[in-house]
Amino acid sequence: MNTRLLPAPCALALLLALSGCATPDQLAHVHSFSAAAGSYATQARDAFTRINDLSVERKLSEVALKAQPLEEGDFTGLLDTDERLATRLQALAALGAYAAALDGVASADNRAAVSQSSAALYAALVSARDDAQKLTGQGAGLTDADLGLVATAVKALGGAVTEARRAEALRTIVTRTDPAIQALCAALAADFHASVGSFKSMTDSVFTDQFDAYRRAAAGLGYDASLTRLRTLRTAYLARAHAADFLENLSQAALALAKAHAAVRDSFTQPSQDPAELVRAIGQLKAYADDIRAFHASLNSSGHE
Amino acid sequence: MNDLVSRLNDLISEINTLLRENNDPDFDQQLWDLRHLVSALRDSALGKILDQTTADYGAAIAALNDADTAATAASADIAKVQAAIDKITGAAKAADKVIGLLGRLA
Numbered sequence: 001m002n003t004r005l006l007p008a009p010c011a012l013a014l015l016l017a018l019s020g021c022a023t024p025d026q027l028a029h030v031h032s033f034s035a036a037a038g039s040y041a042t043q044a045r046d047a048f049t050r051i052n053d054l055s056v057e058r059k060l061s062e063v064a065l066k067a068q069p070l071e072e073g074d075f076t077g078l079l080d081t082d083e084r085l086a087t088r089l090q091a092l093a094a095l096g097a098y099a100a101a102l103d104g105v106a107s108a109d110n111r112a113a114v115s116q117s118s119a120a121l122y123a124a125l126v127s128a129r130d131d132a133q134k135l136t137g138q139g140a141g142l143t144d145a146d147l148g149l150v151a152t153a154v155k156a157l158g159g160a161v162t163e164a165r166r167a168e169a170l171r172t173i174v175t176r177t178d179p180a181i182q183a184l185c186a187a188l189a190a191d192f193h194a195s196v197g198s199f200k201s202m203t204d205s206v207f208t209d210q211f212d213a214y215r216r217a218a219a220g221l222g223y224d225a226s227l228t229r230l231r232t233l234r235t236a237y238l239a240r241a242h243a244a245d246f247l248e249n250l251s252q253a254a255l256a257l258a259k260a261h262a263a264v265r266d267s268f269t270q271p272s273q274d275p276a277e278l279v280r281a282i283g284q285l286k287a288y289a290d291d292i293r294a295f296h297a298s299l300n301s302s303g304h305e
Numbered sequence: 306m307n308d309l310v311s312r313l314n315d316l317i318s319e320i321n322t323l324l325r326e327n328n329d330p331d332f333d334q335q336l337w338d339l340r341h342l343v344s345a346l347r348d349s350a351l352g353k354i355l356d357q358t359t360a361d362y363g364a365a366i367a368a369l370n371d372a373d374t375a376a377t378a379a380s381a382d383i384a385k386v387q388a389a390i391d392k393i394t395g396a397a398k399a400a401d402k403v404i405g406l407l408g409r410l411a
Contacts, residue, residue: 067341087359095365097370101372101373117394120391121397124397124401180368187361194310198310
C-alpha cells in the first residue's frame, strides 16, 4: 500500500468540502447582525414596558394632582390587557434568543478539539505501525512523515467539514426564519409608529401635571426645594421633547432589522452578490441600535424611568 | 383608527397647553375632566390598533423558537466532526491492541 497516495483523495475531499464553506466575511456579518438584533430586542422590550408604565403614570399623575379620584383601573396599563405586553415581550425574548443562537453557530469553534483528536490519531497510528513492525520483523513502508501527513489531512478535512456544516446550517436557518423575521419586524415597526403620537401626548400630560403642581406649590418652597422640583420638571420636559424621536427610531430600526436579515439570507443563498448592500444594511441597523441605547441611557441617568 | 388616535392626541395637546396657561381652578377642573375622557378614548383606540398585530407576534414566537432549536442542533452537529475523528482514532487503537495480542501469540 502506497500511503503517499493518501493525501490526494483527502485533498479532493477537502476541496469539495471547502466549496460550501462560510467565508470569514459572512461570519463577521452574522456576528454583527446578531449583536445588533440582540441589542434591538432588549431596547424594544424596554420601550414597550416604558409605554405601558407611562400609560399608568399618566393616570396616577392626575390622581396625585387631585384632578381625578383614584380608581382601580388606574393601576392597569395600556398593554396589560389582552396579553398585549406579554405577547410582545415573549416575541422579543425569542428574537434575542434567535440572535444569540445564530451567533453561537457562527462562533462554534472546535479547531482546538479537532487538532487534539488528530494528534491522538497520529499517536495511535505510529503505535500500531511500530507494533506491526515488531510482529512481522519488517518495516511496513510507513514513515513518521507519512503518518503525520494522514493525521494532518484528517485535521484539515475536519476543519473543512466543520465550516461546510456551519455554512449549510446558517443558510438553512436564516432562509427558513426570514419570513417570520419579516412579519415580526413589520409588526414592531407598525406598533412603534402607531404609538409615537400617544407616547408624546402621555409625556406631555405628565409634564403638564408636574408643571401645574409646581406652580401651586412654588410660593411655599425654599430655594433648594424649588430647584430640585424644577430639575424634575426639566426631566419631564426633555422626555416630552424626545419622545417622538425615540419611538420613531425604534420603528425605523425594526425596518432596518428586516432589511439586514434579508441581506444576511441573500449572502448565503446568492453568495456571488455584491456584499455592499449587506454591509450597508447591517451598518444602518447598528447605528439605530446605538442611538436607541444612548437615548435609553440618557433617560435612565436623568432618573426618568 | 390611526387618524382617530392622531386627532385625539391633538386635542389632548391643546388641552394641556390651556392647562399650562390657565390659572382659574374651576376652568382647570373642566379641562382635566375633558382630558381624562379624551385620554381614555385615545388609549382604547390605540389598544385596538395594537391588537391588530398581536397575532403576528404569536406566529413569530413559534418560528423563532424553532429556529433557536435548529441553531442549537447545528452547533451540536459541528461538534460531531471531532467525535468522528475520535472514532477513527479508537479504531486505530483497537487495531494496535489486536496486533499486540497477535505478537504475544507468535
